Amino acid sequence: MSRRHALGLGLLFALAALAGHSLWRLQHAPTAGAAEPELRIGRPHPPLRLADLDGRPRDIEEWAGRLRLVNFWASWCPPCREELPLLARWQREYGPAGLTVIGVALDRPEAVAAAAARYGLDYPLLWGEADADAALRAWGNRLGTLPYTVVVDGAGRVRAVQDRRALRESDARELIEPFLPGTGESPRTAGERPRSDGN
Secondary structure, X not given: OOHHHHHHHHHXXXXXXXXXXXXXXXXXXXXXXXXXXXXXXXXXXXOXXXXXXXXXXXXXXXHOOOEEEEEEEOOOOHHHHHHHHHHHHHXXXXXXXXXXEEEEEEOOHXXXXXXXXXXXXXXXXXXXXXXXXXXXXXXXXXXXXXXXXXXXXXXXXXXXXXXXXXXXXXXXXXXXXXXXXXXXXXXXXXXXXXOOOOX
8 A cells, every 4th residue: 555545544434433423412412501611720620530541440539639630632633642752751750749731532442551551651541432421511611622721620620720721831830830739729721721619
C-alpha cells in the first residue's frame, strides 16, 4: 500500500470515529429542560466514580488531601494525545509535592491501555463511554469538548479550569504551582472561566 493510500485510510478512519462519536452524543444528549450542571471556582467538585483499567471502581475521594488535576480526554482526540506526555511529566515532577493527575478517558479500555503504554502514563486512568461522558458534563463541560481539565485542591474545591485547547508547559504556573500545599489559595482559571458565586 502506498503512503498516500495509508494516509487517506487514516484520515477516513479519524473522520469515521469523529462522526460516530458525534452521532452518539446526539443520541445521548440531555433532554430539553434538563438542569445543566454548573462548575464554580472555589466550590466543591462534583462526584467522580469510574472504573480503572483493571475494572475496579475508583472514586476521586481516594486522592483527597492532594492537589488533583482531572483531565478528560480520548485516544481519538489529537489535542488530547498532544498533552499526554506533558501530563505524565507533571505527575513525575509535581507528584512528590502533592499533585495527582487523574485521566478520565471517554474511550474503550483497550484504547486507553494502548495510549498509556505509548506515552508512559503512570497516573490513575479511569475510563467509560456513556458514564465518562456524563461525568464530563457533570464537571461543567456542557459542550462535551476535549481535552478538558479541572484542578481540585486538597480540600475538594475547584480551583482552575482549562478548556478548548491542549495544555502547554507554561500552564503549570497557572494550574498547578499556585495550589500545591503551602503555596497559596487564590482561585485562578485558564481558558474558559466558569461562573463564580463570589466566594
